[in-house]
Amino acid sequence: MLQILFDALSLGSLYALGALGIALIFGVMRLVNFAHGDVIAFCVFALLWPSTDAMAIVFAGQLPWYLLVPFVLLCGAGLSVLCEIVVFRRFRTGNPATMMIASFALGFVIRYFLLMLFSSRPKSINLLPELSQPIEIFGARLPLLQLITIIVTMLILLGLTLFLRRTRFGLEMRAAAENFSMARMLGVRANRVIMGAFALSGALAGAIALIFGIQTGTADIQMGAAIMLMAFIATVIGGLGSLAGAVLAGFLLGAASVIMQVMLPIDARPFRDAFVYGAVILVLLFRPQGLISARGTKERV
Amino acid sequence: MSLLALSDITVRYNRLTAVRDVSFSIDEGEILFITGPNGAGKSSLLRAIAGVTPVAGGRIDLAGHEITGQAPENIARLGFSMVPEGRDVFGSLTTEENLLVGTGMHARDRGWRSRTAGELEAVYATFPMLKERRHGQAGLLSGGQQQMLVIGRALMTNPRLVAIDEPSLGLAPNINDQVYERLIALRAQRQLTLLIVEQSSARAMMVGGRMILMRGGQIVLDGDARTLGSGEAIQAAYFGYEDH
Numbered sequence: 001m002l003q004i005l006f007d008a009l010s011l012g013s014l015y016a017l018g019a020l021g022i023a024l025i026f027g028v029m030r031l032v033n034f035a036h037g038d039v040i041a042f043c044v045f046a047l048l049w050p051s052t053d054a055m056a057i058v059f060a061g062q063l064p065w066y067l068l069v070p071f072v073l074l075c076g077a078g079l080s081v082l083c084e085i086v087v088f089r090r091f092r093t094g095n096p097a098t099m100m101i102a103s104f105a106l107g108f109v110i111r112y113f114l115l116m117l118f119s120s121r122p123k124s125i126n127l128l129p130e131l132s133q134p135i136e137i138f139g140a141r142l143p144l145l146q147l148i149t150i151i152v153t154m155l156i157l158l159g160l161t162l163f164l165r166r167t168r169f170g171l172e173m174r175a176a177a178e179n180f181s182m183a184r185m186l187g188v189r190a191n192r193v194i195m196g197a198f199a200l201s202g203a204l205a206g207a208i209a210l211i212f213g214i215q216t217g218t219a220d221i222q223m224g225a226a227i228m229l230m231a232f233i234a235t236v237i238g239g240l241g242s243l244a245g246a247v248l249a250g251f252l253l254g255a256a257s258v259i260m261q262v263m264l265p266i267d268a269r270p271f272r273d274a275f276v277y278g279a280v281i282l283v284l285l286f287r288p289q290g291l292i293s294a295r296g297t298k299e300r301v
Numbered sequence: 302m303s304l305l306a307l308s309d310i311t312v313r314y315n316r317l318t319a320v321r322d323v324s325f326s327i328d329e330g331e332i333l334f335i336t337g338p339n340g341a342g343k344s345s346l347l348r349a350i351a352g353v354t355p356v357a358g359g360r361i362d363l364a365g366h367e368i369t370g371q372a373p374e375n376i377a378r379l380g381f382s383m384v385p386e387g388r389d390v391f392g393s394l395t396t397e398e399n400l401l402v403g404t405g406m407h408a409r410d411r412g413w414r415s416r417t418a419g420e421l422e423a424v425y426a427t428f429p430m431l432k433e434r435r436h437g438q439a440g441l442l443s444g445g446q447q448q449m450l451v452i453g454r455a456l457m458t459n460p461r462l463v464a465i466d467e468p469s470l471g472l473a474p475n476i477n478d479q480v481y482e483r484l485i486a487l488r489a490q491r492q493l494t495l496l497i498v499e500q501s502s503a504r505a506m507m508v509g510g511r512m513i514l515m516r517g518g519q520i521v522l523d524g525d526a527r528t529l530g531s532g533e534a535i536q537a538a539y540f541g542y543e544d545h
Contacts, residue, residue: 168401168405168408171394171398171401171402171405172402172405174391174393174394174398175391175394175398175399175402178391178392178393178394179389179391181353181373182385182389182391183391183402184352184353184372184373184374184377185351185352185353185373185374185376185377185382185383185385186377186382186402186403186406186454186458187374187377187378187403187405187406187458188374188402188403188405188406189374190372190374
């Protein structure tokens with residue numbers, strides 16, 4: 001029982017962090033950033049030395065954890081901000097569909113860049129092996145990593161909430177997310193807020209990359225796409241633009257996946273994802289605006 | 302020298318020309334009403350000054366700087382504060398947070414923190430009900446309270462010129478009177494320059510000051526509100542009749 005709970009929470013954590021990264025950017029510039037998943041993949045590969053060999057040459061990944069973590073977060077934030085400056089800034093006044101297509105294209109550029117440097121074969125990496133040790137809590141044996149994932153996610157969520165609620169930059173970001181042009185008329189600098197959102201989103205991608213990389217022990221250029229899909233669904237269910245909704249929906253999706261894995265009859269288990277997506281459709285049928293609708297995206301009447 | 306000067310401003314939305322070759326200027330301390338029927342281009346003109354709608358032609362100067370084509374956040378820094386139509390309260394933020402959004406641009410100035418606190422108290426003194434609801438969600442305030450909040454929010458930026466787009470929209474007449482009462486008092490208190498857009502000229506006649514009447518994207522009348530308002534010229538201009 002405890003095992004299921006922890007599985008659900010740790011999977012949900014990944015989805016929630018991913019959804020948050022998408023919702024943050026959607027909030028300030030109405031962009032669904034499909035390149036987000038590839039930023040995640042980039043962060044994992046940032047730990048390796050470029051080579052097309054089957055064997056991974058771990059490079060930055062050998063750093064001790066207190067250097068490794070900031071390094072990955074910075075990689076994510078840096079790439080994300082770079083994407084904003086080089087690509088998204090040009091499309092800011094364009095329509096949202098154009099920006100979305102641009103984000104698709106950018107995602108492919110990043111993915112093929114990785115492909116060129118590292119080849120498409122998944123590589124096995126062994127990061128911070130000490131985290132894979134199981135520990136015993138209340139009679140259940142859990143991988144230490146799962147516990148750390150959950151704790152770290154909670155800390156990130158808490159930190160982000162404090163940042164948004166208590167700092168001036170957070171205030172400006174929330175104002176901009178709700179009504180961008182009004183915020184600008186009050187002197188809020190558009191570039192600063194958008195770059196801030198991209199940096200945060202990129203750092204979140206870095207966090208996911210670390211957790212996922214350690215968890216699966218592989219570096220795969222496709223790995224971001226899998227999380228990205230779930231994270232995107234979570235942002236939609238949560239109500240596009242609503243950060244709390246994205247987090248909530250992320251955890252719900254994680255829980256749904258794990259619970260169905262356990263509860264479904266053995267024969268149906270291979271089709272688990274179909275059931276999860278079915279549940280998604282049901283939720284959207286009853287709440288098309290998402291669980292928590294973001295006020296800022298409402299049409300004015 | 303005038304605080305704000307527009308010369309030959311044209312605003313287009315695709316092929317629709319909303320404002321055509323409009324020129325006028327406002328002196329420091331002046332109160333100027335821009336009136337005119339729906340679709341006269343009043344709001345487009347304000348949005349163009351604020352920098353949120355691009356200008357297709359002409360030149361705008363504010364406080365000695367050319368601001369044509371500048372970003373809204375830079376125009377705000379020169380002392381132009383806008384209260385847009387429909388108020389645009391940040392509904393998910395608290396009342397106090399709404400008031401504080403616009404204070405960040407002076408955050409590097411010396412004594413900013415104490416001045417912001419002082420401004421906040423001054424706004425609360427003018428609008429006591431805002432203080433009562435300071436930690437409540439701004440989206441839950443009534444229309445009149447929201448109108449006061451956005452005026453307060455504009456004042457918090459320490460502006461030289463406040464532009465207000467249709468403060469009467471959707472407000473009961475007695476609430477509207479209150480809003481204007483406060484506005485006039487504030488103007489006297491702070492030597493504010495006011496640019497107010499209203500559909501009807503009735504308010505301009507009551508308050509006094511200068512009035513510009515727009516129709517079809519152009520200025521048709523410009524003069525003293527009380528003199529203009531009482532004449533027949535205004536009706537002719539407003540409805541587009543020709544004099545016989």
